[in-house]
Amino acid sequence: MPSSASPSSQPTAPTHALPTPFDSASCTLITQGAEAFLYRTSFLPHPSTPSSSAGNCALKHRPSKPYRHAVLDKRLTRARILAEARVLVRCRREGVPVPAVLGLDWEEGWVALEWVEGVTVRRGVDEFVNEGRGEEGEEGLGDRKKEREATLRDLMIRIGRAVGRLHAIDVVHGDLTTSNLMLRPPSSSSGVVRQSGSTSPDASVPITTLAGDIVLIDFGLAAQNALDEDKAVDLYVLERAFGSTHPYAERFLDSMLAGYGDSYKGARVVLRRLEDVRMRGRKKSMLG
Template identity: 30%
Template sequence: MKTGPVLGIEGTAWNLSAALFDEDLIKLVSNPYKPIQGGIHPREAAQHHAAVVTSVIEEVLENNPRPVAIAFSQGPGLGPCLRIVGTAARALALSLNVPLIGVNHCVAHVEIGRFASGFDDPIVLYASGANTQVLGYLQGRYRIFGETLDIGIGNAIDKFARSKGLPHPGGPEVERIAQNGTYIPLPYTVKGMDLAFSGLVSAAKDSPESLEDVCYSFQETAFAMCTEVTERALSQTGKDELILVGGVGMNKRLQEMLRLMCGERGAAFSVPIPQYLGDNGAMIAYTGRVMMESGCTIPVEQSRINPSFRADQVNVTWRTEPDNKSTHAEENTARGAEAIVRFSNGSAAKIRTSKQYRHSELDRRLITERTRAEARLIVEARKAGVRTPIIRDISHDTIIMEHITGRKLKEKLNPLLLEEAGRMVGKLHSAQIVHGDLTTCNFMVKDRKIWLIDFGLATTSAELEHRGVDVHVLFQVLESTSPESDVLKEAFIRGYREIMPQANDILEREHEIELRGRYL
């Protein structure tokens, strides 16, 4: 279906931008807000947007075809800024008597990345000021496979940069200074498919080491965290394409890490041209156009902004389900995100492999720490009555254990097995062990019994928060992969309550975590 040019207006935060997009970009004009000092001040940014929005739109439309629809960034973003853009879009749509299209800002980053790369079904790392998310398309929505638990990577860099008196935005200056630094250890926080930057920012602010060394190590640590969770999403979904989008995507070191990771996995990697990476009107116009082609327009009265609009709330009507890709490994070898497992004579040797993208010192530390911790927690879980592989030997990077044959739970989802999984996790949590990666790929099913495997991110904790996150990760995987997720979750809860004395408190915390909108 041919639609004609769509005008898109972006203004979620710092950049007021508009573009006209037909089969390709016709014109893009941006007028960013530049704070005198510090970070973005929402009211000042909104005042800037109000002052320039008319002139930016007029410049885009001058001597160009009349738009057949108006698209605007409906959220997520800063409320005062979104209201300026929403008001301008409604007024223009009414005056031109054309349809109005509300676009999710995060989805627009994904779609312009797909357009620029030509990739059909990629995993997407969205790294910007306020957002750090790993997304992929599944069953009619863009699912968030992992994200930051606190602040976005760009805001983390800016906070650190401001503490050192560096100009805003801090990313380019930190990248420049890092070129002359050497590695020092800083906190590395990955929790399953998610990550957190607050501890890293605090440690970097307080470090007595040289600015060059801290900038270098900040980048090495933060970007390795982003790359690790992205690789885990590629491994879990079986997809073989990766796109980097968002303003932080301009960082050459982050691009290099992702390129190395994809090279090791045999996956294709792409980064859009700079004008499509940061917040821009082109991505709103293009996404509005593909949405209009599938009938996604809205009445003016339904065009309210949504500062908390998540990508996984959008019905993606313009895409079809991709062909299922085979994820079967060689008969005697399986590959995950961080390890290779070799099977022989009833044993499985889990070998943590070195990652080219990580600094060698950081890489060695993570491999040794995770191997030792995993072995210890497998033993402790087994003592608590959880079916786990029996460990036969261990070295600094390898655990040799019993080979559990069978099928992954994701291939045999049914209420009886989820109820048994609930009892198993109840035993685990009663022993104050948090698995850290409770996906349906890490439960093995054999003879109607379940084993729990891959304790690579497990920890000991009695906190409601940590156990609530554990359960929430499993629930979100079920929602992302099964149309019967409600029935399966209820079955899990029955089994979990049967074993875990604090089940109600933990499940209440899981619901609170869901309402925060910060997890998978």
């Protein structure tokens, strides 16, 4: 979903009522979409869980909509929160890179997720490409340019593999955009990839590498028991997202598909399906 407060804007104090038991002193608003508010807050583990699990968490709040019928509203919120949490729990169990579910309350309309360090792929690619822009056209920088292209290709391969791991367990994401993919730095001590949303995000440190693991987030529209056709549509949505938000990176989409194609047994069949989906998409856009 498009967010009206982008993750790149400075985190702000919450302006909306927070769900119980959270308070504004401990929550920072990260983004605000049409359906959900995303806060960073701290998670206090239950006495039975290891204290190492204490730390930042992402609080996703789906506030009630006053224009919806109250009973329907509660039912919808509950269904969305449960659906998202169920898919995430299943993904975690099967080793798909997604944040852990730490807790939820459908009456209050929230789910707490493990905080993923790093930046969204959208932000990472944008900043990486902008960083390199000054170098283009300059003499003697041919090798640097090649290096940057290789870095982008490598990222695309990792994205394809991450989506492949999801599809391998017959789950489709339903909203594969570059804002719903996060790039988690290999180790926070390396300090090369800036940590978005850390307690003091340093906006002046440029993103100079796209190293790290891809973590899939935002499973509000995900579905289980997916068919090849659903998986192909998932890939098509991602291709389109790259085309509209990162036209420069669009030329590396073949690497994303190569990473996907090698990631699980049924992937090649899905890639063939993708060609049909693209064809239908083209026909539709020609007809208007």
